Amino acid sequence: MKAIELEKAYDPKSFEDRIYSQWKESGAFQPEKPKDPSEKPYVIVIPPPNVTGMLHLGHGLNISLQDIVIRFHRMRGEPTLWVPGTDHAGIATQNVVEKKLKARGTSRRELGREKFLEETWKVKQEHHEIITRQLSRLGASVDWSRERFTLDEGLSRAVRDVFVTLYERDLLYKGNYLVNWCSSCGTALSDDEVEHEETSGKMYHIRYPYEDGTGFVELATTRPETLLGDTAVAVNPDDERYKHLIGKTVILPLANRPIPVIADAYVEKDFGTGVVKITPAHDPNDWDVGKRHDLPVINILTPDGRLNDSVPEKYRGMTVKEARKAVLEDLTEAGFFIKDEDITHAVGHCYRCNTVIEPFLSEQWFVRMKPLAEKALAAWRKGDVIFYPKKWENTYQHWLENIRDWCISRQLWWGHRIPAWYCETCGKTTVARENPDRCAHCGSAQIEQDPDVLDTWFSSWLWPFSTLGWPEETDDYKTYYPTTALVTAYDIIFFWVSRMIMAGLEFTGQVPFRDIYIHGLLRDKQGRKMSKSLGNGLDPLELVDEYGADSVKFTLAFMCAQGQDLLVDKESFKLGSKFANKIWNASRYILMNLEGRNMTENPPLLPVDTWIYGRLNGAARAMNDALTSYRYNDAALTAYEYFWNDFCDWYVEATKLSMRSGDDAEKDRATTVLLDVLAESLRLIHPLLPFVTEEIYEKLPNTKGLLITARYPEYREDRTNPRIDGEFSFLQELIRMIRTLRSECTITPDKKVRVLIRLSGGFAHGKFLQDNTDLAKLLAGIGELEITDAGGEGFSRPEGSIGLVGNGFEAFVYIADAADMVFLKQKFTKDLEKDRKFMTSLQSKLANGNFTRNAPAELVEGEKRKLEDALKRTEKLESYIRDMA
Template structure:
């Protein structure tokens, strides 16, 4: 009975293959972590994506980088945990739901808090499910049994505990301060959620008359409406122009309020007129001046961006409408001096996409200094965490130094409700800035505390606000592992090994995690912070869901496969922290760069099919290791005799094994140092070039010989060994195709998986740089002969005569030793290797490899005159195209009036045509 020889289908189908292995890995719990298994831990907690729709290609890059690291360390024998989860994203989710309700003609107040939260949880189930589905399609090796959500029971407990502890330690307080207010979301936002944009605006100059009628001062402002809340005008005390005015009073136009002239070193005498209006309730710098000079704070703004009763006749007007009306009134009253065009920076809400309004508000704050000082101590004394690339360390450090107290309360309903209860009046039931409160872990505890502080039968009302999302996210590396309880996961896997993230959230998230982790756990939450670049769209803009320029990774996965998309993204990351621009046509949903990675997958598939068809149905284990894999004979050969001619049947095997172990060492070094893009490129070059294009071609003739020939067996052993080890090397990058090929190649038993095999180790005994250098020369020679054949239009089946001329004894020795390879792969019938040509060969086509000249006589092989005529005809066509394109591009009407993409297309076509002409002229020169 003949054994069935395992084979792969003729065509690789990524879609069925990827789905099969994703099910297999999850059903068999291949990635389930077990702290009791021992070993050295390696842990990553996934940066939790917001449950606001779906992921884009930028998320895919970060997730793929993490998956490579986790798979690599798992195969290296580490006890790995990659923990998945999602973030509740308070502002983002509430913004989406408010828009939905608006479209229905409702507001959240029509629903009430309880019904609104039911709707939010429903949104989380739908959107979170979409995100989890996307993560699964990426083939990520996550431990889904440990999936977390920032508002699940365990993490909510951690948030509650963190808040109460910080409050009891005096690090959380409630205060009336100027905050960044977003009128669109009607919530406070942190400094980190503010984006400063340069805008074209105006600088208005107004006169404020002195109360004693002795004159006036001129002030300049970019926000005229805020003058309604002015409580002073400030000048620099060293400014001789205005020193005599300090202490006098002015009459504020429109409001007719008497306000003082104060001296403050903050004022820049060179800005505007040197006189600055002071509105302490609506500008952070003015707020600080107001504190120094005990100025009153007059808030003129409602939370929706309209003006309140303190704005007089402008009450109820939108802030931008009021701006125009205030200017008009000042002009009518004769106080407007001039208006200047003025470029300036305006703070915008990152979520609400509207200008921020500095607003006086009672909020909850975290005292940052003690937390930041702890994180700085770890950084300065222990270089912890370590940033890759290192340049981000300074950015992180500078940010910790500059941080101000963190406003953590948000006027939202979706999120962790602040655990504070107010002892409200039985009559009004309102919470004011002076209402007494208690902070507690539960309502029962709050009632107990309130009774002891305020007496029995006190009525409690919980603070309606929720915590900033980044507060719970800041606890993520340790709350997900069980903190505040002492869980086995926390004891074994914390601190985590690596944080993989984009540089754009070092401030939002990384610093908050290190500060909170340092305070609560006494350790930094991760050893390394690997900062990767961002994926940019075709216009060089950061991809984001809010900008609408993101690409759904499923579009490309459905077209090219998961492995192809993963490999493209990683291969483009040439260096840590470097942004990449994805080659993508939105109209066609096509990406040439992802298509190239799919072609790479097909190349590997076809090479694996060829290898398996030539193994006589045996596995690598059944064939055994190739003799060279233990260094047989090679290391004992004297250096001066280690030439390519030593043992022709085995030198190609030794060469590929040397190249393979070089790549093993190189790949491991790159991954260990976070050079994942370089590792991907190195594997691509080795697999496509050395293994598929050269080694397989070099051994084909040996595989066709008598099956008993030792040379054939060694070729089979080497092919099988290198292919299996290639699959292991490539598996972290392209897990699905490598798993499929490995199972067929090794005839793996049920339950076995490539994901749990050992990663290849470097055998330095097999690395032979001298042999590799010799093969480089040999391969370059074969490539040059092939190119010359193509230039001369020599048919593939025609064998040619070749002369190789070199004055170097060593080069001739190498070429002579590899003569059979040259003749076989370059279709050479007669090969002459000589120090000097005895006669001139004409007609011939010639090429150069370093100091070697290669010549192919053309007499009797091609019609040289006809070939020259054909090339000349092609050149004439190209030159005519160049002339036409040049005329168009030299025409100002075309360049100035045609669409930009048309002009760019013409320039690109011209550049391509000029390159073609250069190549054709060179071919003519060679045939001369």
């Protein structure tokens, strides 16, 4: 064989794009159809990113985790499908386009619906190309031939079919209800689309005078401007302070309108003054109170967030902020204002534009969720869906048990237009799968389609089956549905995960996936959520440019422990970069030394070869266990420790004995085994670092085809050899102890040390050590090695040596031959003094009851571990100093 050259420096830019194109063009991303019905495919549908968004590092995490398990199952020989796609993101996309139009001096109203949608499709296409490129750069092995978009023809057909089906099953209704309203986006939002932020505000105390002039009642509110829509004042029926007021009438300040005092258990006696204003059109709880007491409902706002004609003329046209200021001034002037107090309270904001949400009375379409939720809860209780980690089951259960009806209509133009037509002649509604040309009830041609569109999530909740061709019985739907797994972040359990399960059960009769892996959120090192406003976000493509896609993917997997958020900064990704470099450099060394070597068939194995196959076997079992249960960090740690420690630091180093021998047959044997172990190691690591492993794998003389479709290593019982494992563990313990002592004594690698090893009587691994003295000398930097089992009272530690005690042996290292003993004794004495002081401070800290009682348990345990480590260090240093005396 000839030596194979890898570039001296690991440079992912030189091969990542090329390899991705190679994978894509080879058809490796497309699954082979199952050969028989019993062969279950592994299927994931991608959580579709918003088509107008740029992928952030959160997407990078989500994509990386999916890619890892997809590659793993593909290599196991399972028909594996990863469906890509994007979401039309109604509110977000319309906002982007409207901003562009505003910059051009026009608006959607001026353009009209048809022209506006043409502009929006152009923006969609531009951003879609960017997202496609980003996914490719991250190495996402998605099946591009099956890519979908939530507004494509097939998904639009599925959306309409579902809307009509819900209507036919009486699970859909339209009515005037209180909704969350974003005045900036000009649309209703569901409860889940409102983000509550802790905000500084005030509690305003106001007098409402009795109609009979005998006094007033004091109440407190955070939104004084809404009093213009009050229709009652409420007290708790059991509140002795106010029982005499129930049934009385008060005059509404500024509006000069009489309103009743009512009793309702909703009022908390201990909150504020124990009296609350009731504004049914502008507070969800007040809405419920209003329905119970049949109160009038007065909407005081326009859709653009200004006060309407239901308020006194002075306030009409004001924004909410302007009205609050004017109302407070007028209340003060009229003597109704008492005081205000500073408070912090949760205020709802639009999840897209961050505008403060106003409860708003509006006519909207709703889905009755309770019947759907009951099926989803039953499926979870039966074990049809499994959460990883299980703690998210509680969130799922709580939300479904307390679910409210879903407002699905949005006052937008971009999206799936609601398939409902209103008849001007008879006033009835026609809901249809195909566009009608006349009313289904009276036959009139005077019908007009609802101008609103459906909530974006209405198409997303159908994603697992609509992407596969449903409602048609397509081959893909029959083959790949239900899908296998969903990988997503915990912040959309309500938005998406629960609704997909409800939709799957309602429309296909099956849960849409079995495994639900919920990963944490990315945060900066201070624990803050990454955001544009804080300026602490990281661009995944910038990281790919600097470190390579493999480094990004491996680092994210390594840090992704189940149930925990990830605290990262740019420096974090050096971890993955160093590991990719290690794989590159180790492989480069092996390939550089192939000159003149020949491959041999069925080469015999030395004990060290048997040992590395055993370590590889154990790593394969651990990797299989970790990736089938979505323990990404365990998989990454296993790969790291096996390749860096077992393969590189021990096995590759050990093979240098064979390579330095004068026996060509031995060199050929060792090279053959080494290349075989390397090839299998690359297969083991591929899901976590696909690019670098593929680049190296295709250059190996003992491999054929692409690594992406090679077989993943599986655990084999015949590779387990407990005797060899035990013998090599003993050898590693001995070598580590000598290496550590060399390091502590600052003995340079070029200096060889003399070592005497004294074995305990009956020690089981004595022969192994005798047979492998050359290996021990190579790995521990030993020049002269003597082994004895001499014991008894006549034995004494050799002069000029330091003794090390291991399991069944003592090793005496002749330090005096390689180091300055006077200097070392001074160094160890100084280190010992420093450690004793450290121990004293730790003991004092742990003896302090205030610390042990009040500090977090993990902090206390950490200090205890530090004390144990310091104790071990002092004992070791004391033994060194004794030996040097």
